Amino acid sequence: MTEVARPRRSRSSGWWGVLLLVLTEASLFGTLVASYFYLRFRAVGWPPDDLGEPKVLKPGLVLLLLVVTSAPMAIASGAALARDRRRVLAALSAALVLGLVYAAVQVELFREGWPQVHAGQTAYGSIFVTLAGAHFAHVAVGILLDAWLLLRITGGLSQYRANGVRAIAFYWHAVNVLAVVVYLTLVSPRL
Numbered sequence: 001m002t003e004v005a006r007p008r009r010s011r012s013s014g015w016w017g018v019l020l021l022v023l024t025e026a027s028l029f030g031t032l033v034a035s036y037f038y039l040r041f042r043a044v045g046w047p048p049d050d051l052g053e054p055k056v057l058k059p060g061l062v063l064l065l066l067v068v069t070s071a072p073m074a075i076a077s078g079a080a081l082a083r084d085r086r087r088v089l090a091a092l093s094a095a096l097v098l099g100l101v102y103a104a105v106q107v108e109l110f111r112e113g114w115p116q117v118h119a120g121q122t123a124y125g126s127i128f129v130t131l132a133g134a135h136f137a138h139v140a141v142g143i144l145l146d147a148w149l150l151l152r153i154t155g156g157l158s159q160y161r162a163n164g165v166r167a168i169a170f171y172w173h174a175v176n177v178l179a180v181v182v183y184l185t186l187v188s189p190r191l
Contacts, residue, residue, distance in 0.1 A: 012163035015170060022174040025138065029178050032131050033185050039123045046189055047124045051116055054187045062105050063183045066139065067176050069098045073169040080165035085157040088165055089150065095172070096146040103143060106136060128186065135182045138175050145171065 040046045047054065072094040079087035110132070119129040145168045152161055184191070 012167065014163050014167040018167040018171050022171060025174065025178065028134070029131075029181065032127070032134060033181060036127045036131060036185050037188075039127055040188070043123060047128075048122055051124070053190050055113070056187050056190050058109060059183060059187065062102060062109065063179055065098060065105070066102045066179050069095045069102070070173050070176050072098070073172045077166045077169035080157065080162035083157055083162065085153060088153055088157060088162075092146055092150050092153070092165070096143065096150060099139065099143040099146060103136075103139060106139075110136075131182055131186065135179060138178065142168075142172050142175050 072091040076088050076091035076095065079085075079091060117125045117128050119125045149161070149165055149168055152164070
């Protein structure tokens with residue numbers, strides 16, 4: 001009598017690896033946010049008077065654009081579980097386009113605001129650039145992972161690649177949660 005293989009019900013090793021990565025990243029950002037507030041409450045003027053209050057509206061709208069990318073990533077994850085290659089490709093493409101638009105607008109916001117923020121001259125500048133730059137690097141990694149998945153899945157949707165989609169979707173959701181934390185931290189002097 002031959003035994004029929006049962007479908008796997010547990011998470012893949014890749015998903016668990018991404019979970020450990022996300023927990024490590026949460027520790028990193030927890031430390032950066034704690035450093036920000038430590039410096040903020042120890043400083044006489046925060047941000048320095050010559051910088052003015054942080055902008056809220058434009059960065060908030062850009063944040064909303066980034067958070068919206070979780071929807072197509074969730075769709076891609078569900079479609080990968082159902083082995084619907086076309087829906088995975090469409091959802092990953094939508095997330096990639098939204099991520100690229102976010103990155104382009106964010107670069108423009110950096111160009112507008114960073115000339116006044118001197119990372120090497122003030123504690124505010126240093127922690128602002130570090131926190132915003134680390135977050136942007138994580139978004140860039142998410143964009144690269146989406147592009148890599150798109151290229152891989154055009155060749156077919158194996159179980160291995162479906163696991164990759166689910167793991168990267170989890171990473172992308174974590175990046176979006178961190179984006180909200182970073183945004184609230186950086187605009188906290190206005191709140």
